[in-house]
Amino acid sequence: MILFKTTGPLQKHLKKLADQGFTIGFVPTMGALHSGHLSLINECREQCDITVCSIFVNPTQFNDKKDFEKYPVTIENDIYLLETNKTDILFLPAVEEIYTGGLNELQHFNLGYLENILEGKYRPGHFQGVCNVVYRLLNIVKPNIIFLGRKDYQQCLVLKTMMQEFYPSVKIALVDIAREQSGLAMSSRNMRLTEKALANAATIYQSLSFIKQNIFEKDIDTLKSDAREKLLQHGFAAIDYVEICDADTLLPVNLFDKNKNFIALVAASIEDVRLIDNVVL
Numbered sequence: 001m002i003l004f005k006t007t008g009p010l011q012k013h014l015k016k017l018a019d020q021g022f023t024i025g026f027v028p029t030m031g032a033l034h035s036g037h038l039s040l041i042n043e044c045r046e047q048c049d050i051t052v053c054s055i056f057v058n059p060t061q062f063n064d065k066k067d068f069e070k071y072p073v074t075i076e077n078d079i080y081l082l083e084t085n086k087t088d089i090l091f092l093p094a095v096e097e098i099y100t101g102g103l104n105e106l107q108h109f110n111l112g113y114l115e116n117i118l119e120g121k122y123r124p125g126h127f128q129g130v131c132n133v134v135y136r137l138l139n140i141v142k143p144n145i146i147f148l149g150r151k152d153y154q155q156c157l158v159l160k161t162m163m164q165e166f167y168p169s170v171k172i173a174l175v176d177i178a179r180e181q182s183g184l185a186m187s188s189r190n191m192r193l194t195e196k197a198l199a200n201a202a203t204i205y206q207s208l209s210f211i212k213q214n215i216f217e218k219d220i221d222t223l224k225s226d227a228r229e230k231l232l233q234h235g236f237a238a239i240d241y242v243e244i245c246d247a248d249t250l251l252p253v254n255l256f257d258k259n260k261n262f263i264a265l266v267a268a269s270i271e272d273v274r275l276i277d278n279v280v281l
C-alpha cells in the first residue's frame with residue numbers, strides 16, 4: 001500500500017494509473033476502521049483494479065464540537081487493516097489539504113428536503129459538510145466508482161443528489177450493513193460504549209427487526225411507539241427518531257403500499273453516544 005498525505009503526488013500517481021487503463025475505486029472513511037469499512041474495501045477490490053481509501057475526520061460535518069473531539073482515532077491499526085486487506089492506496093490528508101481556502105469557505109449544495117429531514121433535522125449542517133468533503137475528495141481521486149455503506153442510508157441519497165449534478169459519470173456502489181453477532185450495526189462510535197451499553201445497543205436492531213416482522217400485524221404508529229418503548233427499556237436516553245419511510249424518497253409513510261419499498265430508521269443515544277441504523281422492510 002502506498003500512503004499519500006498530500007494531494008499533488010496522489011493525483012500524479014492516480015493519473016498514471018488511469019492513463020494505463022486501470023479502473024479506480026474509492027472508499028472514503030473517517031478511520032477507526034472495522035469490518036463494515038473492510039466490506040467496502042473488499043467490494044471495491046472485487047469491482048476495480050485499484051482500491052483507494054481515504055481517512056479524514058471531516059470537521060465540517062460535525063454539528064457537535066464535542067462529538068468531533070471525541071471521534072476515535074486508531075490510525076496505526078487502520079493502516080494495518082488496510083494493508084492486510086490489500087488496499088492499494090491510502091490518502092491521509094490534513095485539514096488544509098482538503099479545505100485549501102480554510103474551513104469558512106464552504107460550497108453550498110442544493111439538496112432539497114433531504115437536507116432537513118431525519119439526520120438533517122437533528123444534525124443541522126451535517127449533510128452540507130458531508131457533500132463538501134466528498135465533492136473535494138472526488139475531485140482529487142477522480143474514481144470510476146465510489147463505495148458507500150447502506151448504514152448511512154440518507155447519506156447515500158444525499159450524495160447521489162450531489163453527484164448527479166457534479167459527478168454524473170462516477171458510479172455509486174452501495175454495500176450492505178455489516179453487523180456484530182448481536183445484530184448491532186458496526187460503527188466506529190461503538191468503541192466509546194461500555195460493555196453493558198454495547199449489549200443494550202443491540203436493541204436498535206431488535207426494534208428494527210420487530211418492525212419488519214410486524215408490518216402486517218400492526219399499524220405504523222403502533223410499530224413506531226413499540227420500537228421506541230423497547231429502546232427506552234434498554235438504556236437509550238434520547239431517541240431522535242424511529243421512522244418508517246418510503247425507501248426511495250425517505251419521506252415518512254402512514255400506510256404500507258405493496259408496490260413501494262419501505263425502510264425503518266432509528267437514531268438514538270446511549271451513554272451519550274449517538275447511534276443510527278436502518279432495515280429495509
Ligand code: AMP
Binds near residue numbers: 151186
Ligand atoms: P465512516 O468512517 O463512518 O464515515 O464510514 C465510511 C463508510 O463506511 C461510509 O460509506 C459508511 O456508510 C460505511 N460504513 C460504516 N459502518 C458500516 C457498516 N456497519 N456496514 C457497512 N458500511 C458501513
